[in-house]
Amino acid sequence: MLELKYVDKRYPASPSKLYVNELAIPAGEIVGILGENGSGKTTLLKTIMGLGEIQGGEVRIDGRPVTEQFDRIAFITEEGSFLPNLNPVQYGRWLGEFFPRFDPAYYAELLYDYELPVSRKMRTFSKGQKLQLEICAGLAKRADYLILDEPFVGKDIFIRQESIKRLISSLNGGETVLLSTHLIDEIENVIDRAVILDKGLVGADVYMDEIRERGRSLAELMAEVRHSRPKIRMSWPT
Numbered sequence: 001m002l003e004l005k006y007v008d009k010r011y012p013a014s015p016s017k018l019y020v021n022e023l024a025i026p027a028g029e030i031v032g033i034l035g036e037n038g039s040g041k042t043t044l045l046k047t048i049m050g051l052g053e054i055q056g057g058e059v060r061i062d063g064r065p066v067t068e069q070f071d072r073i074a075f076i077t078e079e080g081s082f083l084p085n086l087n088p089v090q091y092g093r094w095l096g097e098f099f100p101r102f103d104p105a106y107y108a109e110l111l112y113d114y115e116l117p118v119s120r121k122m123r124t125f126s127k128g129q130k131l132q133l134e135i136c137a138g139l140a141k142r143a144d145y146l147i148l149d150e151p152f153v154g155k156d157i158f159i160r161q162e163s164i165k166r167l168i169s170s171l172n173g174g175e176t177v178l179l180s181t182h183l184i185d186e187i188e189n190v191i192d193r194a195v196i197l198d199k200g201l202v203g204a205d206v207y208m209d210e211i212r213e214r215g216r217s218l219a220e221l222m223a224e225v226r227h228s229r230p231k232i233r234m235s236w237p238t
């Protein structure tokens with residue numbers, strides 16, 4: 001179980017902030033972290049990963065601070081690996097040194113399944129291949145939490161669909177997936193739950209089954225969150 005309580009995150013010299021009163025995500029859920037540009041999705045995901053200081057509150061996994069359990073989390077970024085001059089085999093050795101649960105045999109199997117060029121430097125990979133390699137690395141870390149921040153940016157529809165399909169089918173049911181994206185139509189049938197951020201606050205937190213039962217769509221719900229935001233009256237000086 002991932003739990004956030006009274007989390008208060010601010011940036012120096014910026015009016016932006018994130019405040020999460022209470023958010024509990026049981027193991028095994030696939031959760032969409034959604035919201036407009038600048039609503040706080042990346043900030044929330046980084047906070048969950050224990051990156052950067054928070055001004056208040058706590059983030060815990062199974063009752064223990066997230067900062068003591070980095071090995072349980074895999075972060076799959078849109079940029080791909082931070083080690084572009086390595087090839088996937090060398091990258092696998094590096095992962096094995098830093099992630100105690102890393103499973104080299106599973107990694108090799110995934111690289112083969114994804115048909116990735118194993119002896120080419122990662123900087124020569126296409127955006128789609130970089131994403132797929134990061135998915136292989138994330139899964140092979142045998143992490144309990146897979147965090148994907150805007151993984152589909154710059155990828156074509158086939159790579160997007162294939163990557164998400166493979167990722168979901170590779171899960172063993174115990175992993176929790178947190179996925180931020182603007183492509184809500186594409187993940188609507190993949191996620192179990194949607195957490196919609198609005199100006200740094202949780203505007204809605206709903207299960208997809210509930211949305212479907214009510215005959216609603218994610219897009220409608222997001223619009224509702226937007227419209228229920230208190231309006232600030234602006235007037236030009238006379």
Ligand SMILES: Nc1ncnc2c1ncn2[C@@H]1O[C@H](COP(=O)(O)OP(=O)(O)OP(=O)(O)O)[C@@H](O)[C@H]1O
Nearest residue numbers: 011014016017035036037038039040041042043044
């Ligand atoms: N390092 C930083 N310093 C100051 N302000 C920041 C920093 N990072 C993010 N912010 C601000 O925090 C707010 C939330 O940013 P964040 O990147 O979390 O939003 P987002 O929902 O991921 O946006 P997008 O969909 O555009 O990627 C924004 O107003 C942003 O300008």
